[in-house]
Amino acid sequence: MINKKQGKLICVGTGMRMAGQLTPIAQSYIETSDVVIAAVPNIFARKWLQGIAKEYICLLGYYSDCDVEGKSRRDTYRRMVDTILAQVRAGKTVCAAFYGHPGVFACVGHMAILEARAEGYSAQMEPGISAEDCLVADLGIDPAQFGAQSMETTQFMIYQRKIDPTALLILWQPGLAGELSLKRFDTNPARLQILVNKLARDYPLDHPVILYEAATHPLEQTRMDTILLKDLPAASLQQITTLVIPPARAMQPDQDIVDQLNAIAATPVRLEQAA
Ligand SMILES: C[S@@+](CC[C@H](N)C(=O)[O-])C[C@H]1O[C@@H](n2cnc3c(N)ncnc32)[C@H](O)[C@@H]1O
Incomplete structure (x- = not known):
């Protein structure tokens, strides 16, 4: 011991x-x-x-x-x-x-x-x-439906990340987007435009995104503002804002894997019957 x-x-x-x-x-x-x-x-x-x-x-x-x-x-x-x-x-x-x-x-x-x-x-x-737990409840989103990606906004911006636009994307700390000095607790429209440009690699500019702020006490209203991606630079973002980006495309079947699974299954199934 x-x-x-x-x-x-x-x-x-x-x-x-x-x-x-x-x-x-x-x-x-x-x-x-x-x-x-x-x-x-x-x-x-x-x-x-x-x-x-x-x-x-x-x-x-x-x-x-x-x-x-x-x-x-x-x-x-x-x-x-x-x-x-x-x-x-x-x-x-x-x-x-x-x-x-x-x-x-x-x-x-x-x-x-x-x-x-x-x-x-x-x-x-x-x-x-956590904020993500509240978000699931307030926005009525089950991460199981399309899968979920969750990352810090500036990390997403400054590293090469592979985003799957068929899954939910949760970006934390968008109110500090692109703040590289690690000294300030804000962002600005120019940095948010760079964020939008990067997101536009995977999402249409008119894709709806949600600015989410869970109420922190019973008298406060939860913020759930849906805006278009292209309007993000003009939006008001706080330190407590979380950016929620719903899927932009439908999931595509991986028929090869489905066929392999059916080949070893006692009773083969069609994709729509599975998860
Ligand atoms: C340093 S993290 C802290 C997260 C916290 N530990 C949690 O469990 O949710 C700060 C980030 O959490 C998210 N966050 C904090 N408060 C929030 C709130 N009231 N509503 C929505 N997101 C919030 C925002 O993305 C914010 O930038």
């Missing part, structure tokens, strides 16, 4: 929506850990966490590192991880809380868990409700 050191790390998510999207196990870790370290932007969620945590350390101020010459979001994330690890090394049970799912398009929890485990501490992540 491996002896773990005394400190312990549990990363939890608070869900997207204040009230109701926190899992019971996440709430239990928030209430019982020695310290809660959190980067939760919603003020009501933050106040609530502060109210139930034994001790609370807020990481949000670390984003101002990006205003310092020569520093970027990487330095912010490094300092967040260091703050979490310092409390674990002090022998505390640490609950690191992030909005949504703590490990979905959120690197700090993953980094902290890897480093804590490498140093011999117990570290785990509990799943939470």
Whole structure:
């Protein structure tokens, strides 16, 4: 049996929506850990966490590192991880809380868990409700219907990616599209035009796309604006916007594979009878 050191790390998510999207196990870790370290932007969620945590350390101020010459979001994330690890090394049970799912398009929890485990501490992540989970519910999209691709917008822009326009495409952080300095939290029409140009390799310019923003508290409206792809540069995009691009073409049968499967099947089937 491996002896773990005394400190312990549990990363939890608070869900997207204040009230109701926190899992019971996440709430239990928030209430019982020695310290809660959190980067939760919603003020009501933050106040609530502060109210139930034994001790609370807020990481949000670390984003101002990006205003310092020569520093970027990487330095912010490094300092967040260091703050979490310092409390674990002090022998505390640490609950690191992030909005949504703590490990979905959120690197700090993953980094902290890897480093804590490498140093011999117990570290785990509990799943939470992510923006993508809300999107499936709000937009009534089942990723199983056509398959789904999900990636960060700037990563999609600056790397050579093979997009399948017969499947759903979810682009995260379009509000930061093409922001290469890793210092700012916005985009502009020129960068969005470059995004549109790249998407136009696979989608018609008049293809409908959805700007999705899940409501973060019960009094807020969920944004589900359908616009044409070509109008994206003029659209208003926030840090919380997710860009949802429905399939533009029908899936084409791979008859060769269907024939191979039928050749070994007891009862051959036609494609429309299968998945
Ligand atoms: C750093 S990621 C955090 C994702 C979060 N960990 C989750 O589980 O959804 C930020 C991106 O998540 C998406 N996002 C965050 N809040 C959202 C919201 N209220 N509605 C829709 N998408 C959101 C946007 O694509 C945003 O740019």
